[in-house]
């Protein structure tokens with residue numbers, strides 16, 4: 867699968883038994899539909915977070931194409947005050963997270979299952995930056 871930003875092939879990484887696609891040039895992450903849910907813990911905070919998704923029609927960020935169906939993705943703001951802005955496939959193939967956005971999401975409230983996922987993420991990206 868190619869990165870929707872750089873068009874470079876992404877690599878597959880395993881994060882707490884979830885396979886994610888990661889672009890080593892821009893640091894972005896592609897999550898197939900349902901994978902974000904797997905990385906989030908506590909069902910209550912997870913549902914609260916997922917229901918905070920709001921389509922953002924006015925953003926000036928460039929829209930990107932879904933790496934699976936190639937259609938333009940929609941911008942969605944998520945979290946309290948629409949803190950994180952992600953790209954979501956309109957056909958529900960999955961979501962695209964720019965570098966650092968998954969960490970931001972996991973750090974929000976009590977979203978992370980435990981600190982393990984966050985720690986894994988940090989390790990993965992620390993390796994990359996060395």
Ligand SMILES: [Zn+2]
Nearest residue numbers: 869872889892
């Ligand atoms: Zn990229």
Ligand SMILES: [Zn+2]
Nearest residue numbers: 932935955959
């Ligand atoms: Zn798609």
